[in-house]
Amino acid sequence: MSTAxxxxxxxxxxxxxxxxxxxxxxxxDGRLGIYSLAKSxxxxxxxxxxxxxxxxxxxxxxxxxxLTGVYLTLFFHPSMNEVVYHGPYEPMQGIRMSEAYxxxxxxxxxxxxxxxxxxxxxxxxxxxxxxxxxxxxxxxFTGAYRKPREINWLFGFLLFVLGMFTGFTGYSLPDDLLxxxxxxxxxxxxxxxxVVGTYISMFLFGGEFPGGDIIxxxxxxxxxxxxxxxxxxxxxxxxxxxxxxxxxFAGPGKTxxxxxxxPLLPVYMAxxxxxxxxxxxxxxxxxxxxxxxxxxxxxxxxxxxxSTGAQPDWYMGFAEGFVRVMPGWEINxxxxxxVLGVLIPLxxxxxxxxxxxxxxxxxxxxxxxxxxxxxxxxxxxxxTRTALGVxxxxxxxxxxxxGGNDIWATHFSLSxxxxxxxxxxxxFVGPVVAFVVTRRICLGLQRRDKExxxxxxxxxxxxxxxxxxxxxxHEPLSPEMLHTLTAHEQYKPLEIGPTVDENGVERKVSRxxxxxxxxxxxxxxxxxxxxxxTAEEYKEITSGHxxx
Amino acid sequence: xxxxxxxxxxxxxxxxxxxxAVDKAHADPFAxxxxxxxxxxxxxxxxxxxxxxxxxxxxxxxLSMLATVGFIASYVIFPVDKIVFIFPFGHVSALNFxxxxxxxxxxxxxxxxxxxxxxxxxxxxxxxxxxxxxEATPEVKAKVLADFADGARESALGRRxxxxxxxxxxxxxxxxxxxxxxxxxxxxxxxxxxxxxWAKGKQLVNMNTMEPLRPEDVVVGSLTxxxxxxxxxxxxxxxxxxxxxxxxxxxxxxxxxxxxxxxEWAHEGIVxxxxxxxxxxxxxxxxxxxxxxxxxxxxxxxxDLSDGARVIxxxxxxxxxxxxxxxxxxxxLEALGDFEEPVGPAFWERG
Numbered sequence: 040m041s042t043a044x045x046x047x048x049x050x051x052x053x054x055x056x057x058x059x060x061x062x063x064x065x066x067x068d069g070r071l072g073i074y075s076l077a078k079s080x081x082x083x084x085x086x087x088x089x090x091x092x093x094x095x096x097x098x099x100x101x102x103x104x105x106l107t108g109v110y111l112t113l114f115f116h117p118s119m120n121e122v123v124y125h126g127p128y129e130p131m132q133g134i135r136m137s138e139a140y141x142x143x144x145x146x147x148x149x150x151x152x153x154x155x156x157x158x159x160x161x162x163x164x165x166x167x168x169x170x171x172x173x174x175x176x177x178x179x180f181t182g183a184y185r186k187p188r189e190i191n192w193l194f195g196f197l198l199f200v201l202g203m204f205t206g207f208t209g210y211s212l213p214d215d216l217l218x219x220x221x222x223x224x225x226x227x228x229x230x231x232x233x234v235v236g237t238y239i240s241m242f243l244f245g246g247e248f249p250g251g252d253i254i255x256x257x258x259x260x261x262x263x264x265x266x267x268x269x270x271x272x273x274x275x276x277x278x279x280x281x282x283x284x285x286x287x288f289a290g291p292g293k294t295x296x297x298x299x300x301x302p303l304l305p306v307y308m309a310x311x312x313x314x315x316x317x318x319x320x321x322x323x324x325x326x327x328x329x330x331x332x333x334x335x336x337x338x339x340x341x342x343x344x345x346s347t348g349a350q351p352d353w354y355m356g357f358a359e360g361f362v363r364v365m366p367g368w369e370i371n372x373x374x375x376x377x378v379l380g381v382l383i384p385l386x387x388x389x390x391x392x393x394x395x396x397x398x399x400x401x402x403x404x405x406x407x408x409x410x411x412x413x414x415x416x417x418x419x420x421x422x423t424r425t426a427l428g429v430x431x432x433x434x435x436x437x438x439x440x441x442g443g444n445d446i447w448a449t450h451f452s453l454s455x456x457x458x459x460x461x462x463x464x465x466x467f468v469g470p471v472v473a474f475v476v477t478r479r480i481c482l483g484l485q486r487r488d489k490e491x492x493x494x495x496x497x498x499x500x501x502x503x504x505x506x507x508x509x510x511x512x513h514e515p516l517s518p519e520m521l522h523t524l525t526a527h528e529q530y531k532p533l534e535i536g537p538t539v540d541e542n543g544v545e546r547k548v549s550r551x552x553x554x555x556x557x558x559x560x561x562x563x564x565x566x567x568x569x570x571x572x573t574a575e576e577y578k579e580i581t582s583g584h585x586x587x
Numbered sequence: 588x589x590x591x592x593x594x595x596x597x598x599x600x601x602x603x604x605x606x607x608a609v610d611k612a613h614a615d616p617f618a619x620x621x622x623x624x625x626x627x628x629x630x631x632x633x634x635x636x637x638x639x640x641x642x643x644x645x646x647x648x649x650l651s652m653l654a655t656v657g658f659i660a661s662y663v664i665f666p667v668d669k670i671v672f673i674f675p676f677g678h679v680s681a682l683n684f685x686x687x688x689x690x691x692x693x694x695x696x697x698x699x700x701x702x703x704x705x706x707x708x709x710x711x712x713x714x715x716x717x718x719x720x721x722e723a724t725p726e727v728k729a730k731v732l733a734d735f736a737d738g739a740r741e742s743a744l745g746r747r748x749x750x751x752x753x754x755x756x757x758x759x760x761x762x763x764x765x766x767x768x769x770x771x772x773x774x775x776x777x778x779x780x781x782x783x784x785w786a787k788g789k790q791l792v793n794m795n796t797m798e799p800l801r802p803e804d805v806v807v808g809s810l811t812x813x814x815x816x817x818x819x820x821x822x823x824x825x826x827x828x829x830x831x832x833x834x835x836x837x838x839x840x841x842x843x844x845x846x847x848x849x850x851e852w853a854h855e856g857i858v859x860x861x862x863x864x865x866x867x868x869x870x871x872x873x874x875x876x877x878x879x880x881x882x883x884x885x886x887x888x889x890x891d892l893s894d895g896a897r898v899i900x901x902x903x904x905x906x907x908x909x910x911x912x913x914x915x916x917x918x919x920l921e922a923l924g925d926f927e928e929p930v931g932p933a934f935w936e937r938g
Contacts, residue, residue, distance in 0.1 A: 084716040121821070127668055135820060151667050154683045155690070187721045220869055220885060223830075227867025227932035230780075237776035237934050245773045247780070247827050248868070284718055292622030297715045299622065306709050313701025320695025327687020328676050342830035343794075343812065343862060345870045347884040362902060363886045367866065369904035374938040380904045381867060381932070413718060445887060455887055456900060492617075518620040525617040577616050 085307050086287035086300035090177045094280075095311060096170040097198075099318040100163040101273060107160040108262065114150055116142040117212065117258035119251045128335055136214075136339035139254045143213040143334055158326035164206050165331070166322060168354040171199045175395075179428050181415035183286045184399040186408070191279040194272050196396045201269050203354050208261035210332060210352055214254055217332075219340025220349050222253065228362070231381035249342060288415045289526035291519040295413050348445060358388045360441030364462045391434060398427075405558045406530055419488070420527040422481035423562045429477040430470035437465045478567070485569040488524045491516060492572045493580050515581070525571055533559035622713060630707045640707040647700035654693035661685035776936065781929045783815075783831040785910060790816040791834065791859065791920040799919040800836065805857050810874040810881075811836040812862065815922070831930050833862035833870060834910060836920075839879055839893050846895035852911040854920065859910040860896050861930040864888055866903035868931045881907075904933055 057065065068074045085091075118138040124131045126141065128148045136144075146153035175195060178184050184192035207225075211218040226248045230236045245252035284298045293299045301307065337346060351359050361384030368379035402424065403409075418425040440447060441462035448455040495513035502512050516524070533556045538546050561567060630637040665682040672678050723731070744751050790799040791813040800813055813834040818825065841856040849858060860881075862870050869885035879893040888901030896907035908930050911923040929937055 084714055121823075149667065151662055151682060152686050154680065155686045158683075158687075223869060224867045224885065230932045230934040233935050235935075237780060237936060241773040241776050241779075242769070243773070248830055249826050250773075251823075283721065284716070291620050292713075292715060294619065296718050298718055299713050299715045301711065301713060306705050306711070309701045309705035309709060313698040313705065316694045316698030316701065318698075320691045320693070320698055322691075323687050323694060324691030327684050327691060328679075340826075342826055342868075343814075343833035343870045345872055345884055347873070349869075349885050362867065365902050367888070367898055367902045367904035369933055371938060375935055376933045376937040377935075378904060378933040380902050411721060445884070459887070459901075518616075518618075519623060521617050522619050526619075572617075574615050574617060581616075 080281065081304045082302040083281065084284075084298050084300045084302055086285050086293075086298060088288060090181075091285065092314060093170060093174040093177050095314055096318055097167055097174055098273065098277070099315045100167040100170060100322070101269070102315070103163040103319055103322060104160060104167060105266065105270075107156045107163065108266075110156050111146065111160060112262060114142060114146045114153060115139070115212065115258075117255045119214065119249075119254050131335065131338075134339065137254065139212060139214040140334070140339045143215070147335060155323070155326055158329075158331050159322055161210070161331045162322050162325050162329075164209060165352060165354075166318075168199070168202050168206060168352075171195070171202060172354070175199060176428060176432065179395075179398070180418040180425055181286070181288075182412065182421055182424065183415055185412040186403065187283055187411050188279070188286075189399045189403070191276055191283070192399050193396060194276045194279070196392075198269055198272050198276065200392060201265050201272070205261060205265040205269065206352055207355060208257040208265065211257055212254060212261060213332075213334045214340050215334040216337045216340050216344060216346055217334075217349055219249065219342070220345055221351055221355075223248065223342065224362070228381055228385055231378035231385065233375075233377060233382070249340070284413070286413050286415050288417070290523050293414065295411070298413070348449070350443060350446065353439070356439045356442035357435055358384070358438075358442070360438030360444075360462065361385075361387050363444055364441040364459050364466070391431070395431065402562075405533075405555055405562060407533070408530075414526070416527060419481040419484035420529075420568075422478045422485070423567050425481050426474040426477040430474040433469045433473040434466065437462055437469045440465075482569055485571075489569055489572050492521055492524050493577060521577075527571065529568055529571055530559075530563040532556070532563045622715060625712045628707065628711065637708060640703065644700045644704045644708070647696045647703065651693045651696035651700070654689045654696065658686060658689035658693060661689055780831075780931070780934060780937075783925055783930060784818055784828050785815050785832060785834075785922045785925045787922065787924050788915070789922045790915065791836065791912065791922065792816050792818075799917075801919055802855055802857055802914060805836055805838045805920075807838045807840065807856075808876040809837065813859070813920075830868075831863065834859050835862045835871065835874075835881070837874065837879065837892055843879070843893055845893055846897075849893075849895045849909060852909050852923075854912050854914055857912065857920065858892060859912045859920075859922075860890075860892060860907045861910070861926060863931040864903060865898075865905050865907060865930075866901070866932060871907070 064073065116138045120138045121135055122138050122141050124134050124136055124141055124144065126144055126149060128144050131144060143157075146157055148154070178192065178195070207221070211222050226240055226244065229240045229243065232239065240248070243253070243256070244250045245256070285300075287293050287298060287300070290299075338344075350356070362381065365380050365384045368383075370377040370379060416424075418428075441459070444455055444458045444462065447453060447458050495515040498512045498514045500512040501509050503509055535548055535552060535556045536546075538548055540546055630640050661682065665685060667680075667682055669681040670678050671681045671684070673684060676684070739745065792798070792815065793800045793804065794812040794814055799816065800811065805811055813836055814829060815832055818828055818832065822828070836857060836859050838855075838857045839853075841850060841853070844850040844853065844856065844858070852858070862872075864871050864883040864885070866883065866886055866888045869883050871881050871883045871888075871890070873882040873884055875881070878891070880889050880891055880899065881896075882889045883901070883903070886902050888903035889899050890896045890903070890907050891899050892907075896909065898904070898906065908926040908928045910926055912920055913923050915921040
């Protein structure tokens with residue numbers, strides 16, 4: 040071995056023998072070019088803000104899901120063959136069930152630590168989806184999706200949607216009474232699709248519901264197809280985060296052309312690496328003290344049995360809501376049935392999610408802004424966007440209420456029928472109210488910022504003037520604060536200009552341009568933003584001459 | 588909001604300080620003052636504080652090691668079926684509880700140690716890095732376009748149209764093989780969703796007793812589930828068959844049956860309806876004795892069994908199909924045919 044390292048070619052200048060770590064790195068560099076890679080990335084700067092760790096929660100829970108998922112595949116049997124249970128769990132003795140359900144019982148009661156891993160897996164999945172939801176809205180409300188990050192927004196959106204379906208196929212695998220009911224619901228929804236519904240159902244289930252194939256098929260979708268795609272998207276998402284460099288909030292020294300923060304090595308290695316362990320530890324502790332999806336209490340799936348209070352995992356509750364509160368419209372014509380009562384919820388589910396995916400492109404079309412944006416907006420400084428986002432979230436939560444209408448009814452002694460009617464009305468009224476209220480709050484906050492910039496901060500000190508009047512002392516803001524509160528850009532609404540030129544010739548304005556101008560006015564018109572204080576205003580007030 | 592009410596001359600002297608700041612800032616009072624100076628932490632100034640941080644971090648790492656030892660010990664010590672009472676969690680599996688807590692602590696303490704280390708001992712000086720535009724410079728773009736044009740020309744793809752068109756044709760056709768391979772994922776729907784196991788002469792088997800149902804077994808106010816005779820729980824296709832054939836039986840005073848056809852298809856007030864909800868197929872299982880309403884617990888569709896099982900609330904789109912029943916020579920309830928319409932959720936071909 041020593042002879043190999045002492046070959047003439049490796050003799051370092053000065054006869055110094057490089058430390059082992061360096062020699063390994065040299066070896067790798069000669070083959071992978073790691074030094075060039077590290078040059079731009081090892082000390083890469085990451086800005087710091089609490090909201091930037093929301094995405095990290097998603098990444099880490101995703102890794103935890105993969106680790107625990109691999110373990111679970113070692114014990115789970117994705118088979119619908121019927122067995123009679125004779126395992127350690129007494130209440131299920133002699134009960135007929137599928138092998139999938141029996142092996143899930145074994146994981147829970149026979150494999151030491153199996154229950155813990157199952158619960159970590161499920162808890163991590165719930166947190167993964169919740170994390171993506173919150174992360175997505177952090178990005179939305181701060182406008183972080185703007186150029187050059189629109190594609191990464193789509194990657195993230197796809198991860199959210201695929202995560203929902205991976206979660207659904209995952210919790211369906213144990214073939215328990217609750218999840219089987221969810222699969223039945225899905226099959227019923229598929230049947231509602233015009234023309235192709237029955238075919239898709241037969242092809243997906245290998246025949247009539249439930250058949251004997253669906254668990255094995257969901258298994259390959261759940262452990263291979265969807266996570267494979269998601270892993271690719273996660274890697275792409277991270278590469279783009281590195282390539283674009285992270286966004287930052289406005290502040291002293293922070294511009295659109297720099298990124299201010301601390302270097303990857305060592306601070307973010309330690310913080311982000313440490314945060315992985317924090318998230319993993321937190322989920323392990325939850326899995327120790329809070330049971331999730333206790334399939335042993337539910338029993339094996341039977342298409343003719345059901346439990347009350349059936350609920351999907353939270354991220355499917357939104358879809359569940361649409362299905363529950365939709366009136367049961369059916370149109371029968373020419374020997375065919377259009378099952379609008381199920382089809383409309385199915386379509387709305389896609390359309391409402393899709394709106395979110397499209398928003399960055401809609402916004403950039405309205406603004407016509409082709410520049411890169413690396414400084415985040417405070418939500419208040421984009422009132423219409425913020426209001427639209429809150430309206431979307433309102434629909435989402437109204438539908439979550441709809442999805443759990445039976446739970447609301449039993450827990451709060453309410454009439455199920457009134458809850459359904461409330462949700463039907465709130466689906467239309469809720470987002471409008473949320474929009475108006477949010478925009479007002481944003482405008483109020485903008486006024487407050489303006490006030491603070493022009494007149495200073497309320498210090499809480501009361502001063503008595505010689506003639507007896509009491510006034511509160513206002514402290515002027517620091518230059519840092521003045522800059523931070525005025526750094527945001529304000530768009531001007533798009534002007535179509537006169538439609539008739541000076542010679543009286545009519546100028547053609549396309550309908551699309553008119554729509555765009557209208558939307559632009561809605562987003563950036565006089566009633567949609569408070570003009571930020573100008574230097575002149577500030578000088579006039581602070582110079583002491585400007586009575587007004 | 589209050590300052591507007593204060594006359595200018597009454598504004599406090601701090602205003603003067605602001606005045607200076609404005610002068611310093613020349614034209615723009617809102618100009619970027621640049622990165623603020625680094626504020627040292629106690630650990631940067633006092634080596635004793637830094638030592639304390641070091642000890643804290645090391646303690647967390649040490650405790651993590653102990654927790655891992657505890658994890659392995661728990662794995663060995665606690666039997667998998669041991670249940671213990673732990674306040675406030677109630678009766679829990681000793682193994683799951685101890686494994687989860689020790690693993691959680693072992694992980695959490697590594698994380699907490701690393702973050703504390705980063706926050707107190709690693710440099711927290713903020714540094715600015717430059718950004719560069721994502722899009723290429725015009726020169727780079729021109730070079731790439733020229734390269735592409737060269738490549739495209741050398742391939743002669745545009746000139747030799749025969750190659751191009753046949754290649755596109757071949758590439759477009761070859762995925763068809765993959766699509767064709769998917770054909771055997773399942774059978775065609777045909778009339779499968781229209782038929783159930785019920786047929787003329789099949790006795791109704793009580794799913795609790797597995798005995799044929801007799802009219803006297805069914806009393807007013809009871810809800811009984813039945814399946815067709817000949818179907819056994821251990822049959823390979825039991826699940827698929829019961830998913831369509833599941834039946835619920837109730838008895839209503841014949842005069843209380845509002846629907847004429849329902850009364851005709853009943854036997855002395857005993858009516859048999861499909862148990863599978865016409866919304867998305869959950870089994871209906873909640874029955875209100877007084878009103879003869881049944882409710883699907885999944886999406887709360889409610890049907891009035893005394894009025895042809897019509898939908899009175901919820902998202903279901905049509906009534907539950909009724910099975911025509913009678914009594915055979917042995918005095919058992921029997922079906923007088925299959926359902927006249929498909930059971931379960933509606934579909935395009937249902938009509």
